[in-house]
Amino acid sequence: MDGGRILRDWRVRVVAADSTARSFCSVTCARRFVERSGDVPREVIVTEATHGREIDARDAWLVRTVASRDRYAPDRFRVFASRDAAERHAAAHGGAVEPGSEAFDRDRLPPGSPAR
Numbered sequence: 001m002d003g004g005r006i007l008r009d010w011r012v013r014v015v016a017a018d019s020t021a022r023s024f025c026s027v028t029c030a031r032r033f034v035e036r037s038g039d040v041p042r043e044v045i046v047t048e049a050t051h052g053r054e055i056d057a058r059d060a061w062l063v064r065t066v067a068s069r070d071r072y073a074p075d076r077f078r079v080f081a082s083r084d085a086a087e088r089h090a091a092a093h094g095g096a097v098e099p100g101s102e103a104f105d106r107d108r109l110p111p112g113s114p115a116r
């Protein structure tokens with residue numbers, strides 16, 4: 001969407017209310033799109049970090065990590081399938097855990113969320 005390369009390990013897919021699907025390089029990019037779209041997406045599919053599976057964002061847990069060792073990471077969000085895994089990442093690397101169910105709720109997105 002912003003011209004950045006979309007790597008499979010980090011891909012986020014947003015299905016709009018009109019069924020239009022778009023792929024994004026990162027949680028940050030997808031959130032920006034949702035924020036600007038004025039639309040509540042029908043579905044957001046994120047890629048979890050442990051096994052690289054695509055899961056519904058409503059079932060995911062996000063960590064806004066302070067880890068910087070992931071060379072190809074497009075942003076600071078790490079996606080996990082369980083709260084336990086997210087808490088472990090945050091305990092090991094630092095960062096804040098947030099439920100994926102709220103991550104793409106347009107009304108809760110902070111304006112101008114930092115990309116990195």
Ligand SMILES: [Zn+2]
Binds near residue numbers: 001002004024025026
């Ligand atoms: Zn992007």
